[in-house]
Amino acid sequence: MAITNTLYTNDNLFVLTGLNSELVDLIYLDPPFNSKRIYSAPVGSKAAGSSFKDMWTWQDVNEAYLESLIDKYPALVRFIMQIQQVHSKGMMAYITYMTQRLIEMHRVLKPTGSLYLHCDPTASHYLKVVLDAIFGKENFRNEIVWCYSTATTPYIKQFPRNTDIIYWYSKSKIWTFNKDKIRVPYKGGAPHGGTKWLKEGETLEEWREQQGNLGKIPFSWWADIYKVGKHESTGYPTQKPLALLNRIILASSNPGDLVLDPFAGCATTCVSAQHLSRKWIGIDIEAQATKILMDRLTEASGEMFKDFVHRTDAPIRTDVVMEAPSLSIKERLYQAQAGRCNGCTTQFDIQHFEIDHIIPRAKGGGDYYENYQLLCGHCNRTKGDRPMEYLRQKIKAREAVLAQLSFGE
Ligand SMILES: C[S@@+](CC[C@H](N)C(=O)[O-])C[C@H]1O[C@@H](n2cnc3c(N)ncnc32)[C@H](O)[C@@H]1O
Ligand SMILES: [Zn+2]
CATH class of the missing domain: 1.10.30.50 (DNA Binding (I), subunit A)
Incomplete structure (x- = not known):
């Protein structure tokens, strides 16, 4: 399957099932979190007109699908069935919906590939069990805690929440980790003889030259990446910062590799992959993503960005012969x-x-x-x-x- 940068407007399940196995080097996904909200972009923003549903009912998912998993993932099916007792039928539906897609994502990853699943405490604990079952607990690499500066809800009777969780799983024991591409300055103190935090206006390169060291590999909690600021905002609800995607893509892929985002939103992953010379596939059920992607990349390069294909159909696998009933x-x-x-x-x-x-x-x-x-x-x-x-x-x-x-x- 020759790879051209492609943005699909479709349900990602149909696109994923049409992609060949072992095709992709890195998957980042930021799915709806089952937060029981409908997100809409403000009128007048680049993303105006788009909205997506973040509520699940049992009708949204395929009941027969769970049955079809029993042979291969018996424990996982039992676990999912229990969720309705522990939590709710809506959560069971959401986890079934995610399982169906995560199994396909695992299939399309190369043996050396990685998957980063961005989620929040609403469903993170259930999703991690699903990932353990599909990827194998031995392939769990990190639970990254992204600490953004502002709190989401102004609680007064509990601690305001200002973190998201990103689970990183590799497909096998061999994976990419470009530690030298993502180093950051040491903060204050003197772990290596008096190194200091980056000064205002100083570039990382200047800091490295000045300090004579490369900096450290970031810990698994990331407090140095802020929520999308005004300069970057497209108005798309739930847009993630480019800095977050840049770190993930630099760490877990190489130039020329293929990066996939099955819940592309306003195409942050595709924009980051394009800037970092990776190939990319983005999928979103909302048509808005295409226009925002073109606007963002056109703005960045100063000329009309056309170096991609937009499709509304689903690809067809070329690595298996589909059997027709005979x-x-x-x-x-x-x-x-x-x-x-x-x-x-x-x-x-x-x-x-x-x-x-x-x-x-x-x-x-x-x-x-x-x-x-x-x-x-x-x-x-x-x-x-x-x-x-x-x-x-x-x-x-x-x-x-x-x-x-x-x-x-
Ligand atoms: C949390 S947002 C992703 C935001 C994205 N990371 C960004 O930076 O813009 C989730 C996205 O998933 C999309 N979505 C929901 N269900 C989908 C499905 N079944 N297939 C494809 N996209 C879907 C929604 O339209 C929404 O844009
Ligand atoms: Zn019968």
């Missing part, structure tokens, strides 16, 4: 199901069965063997484009009616 698949399924319908469990001859997508195609289910099942004509019509749970409930209800009838006989 007779041989039908026979394989017939054997696997021992001649029984996956809905009503009645035994039929093969010609009475129809091939069904377990996860409907309309909800992101693909054309591959694991997503097929055989249903009798009646069950298939009942299920239609809905998840299996719907069919099961219909069958249960029908059985209850039949039981009552036979009781009355």
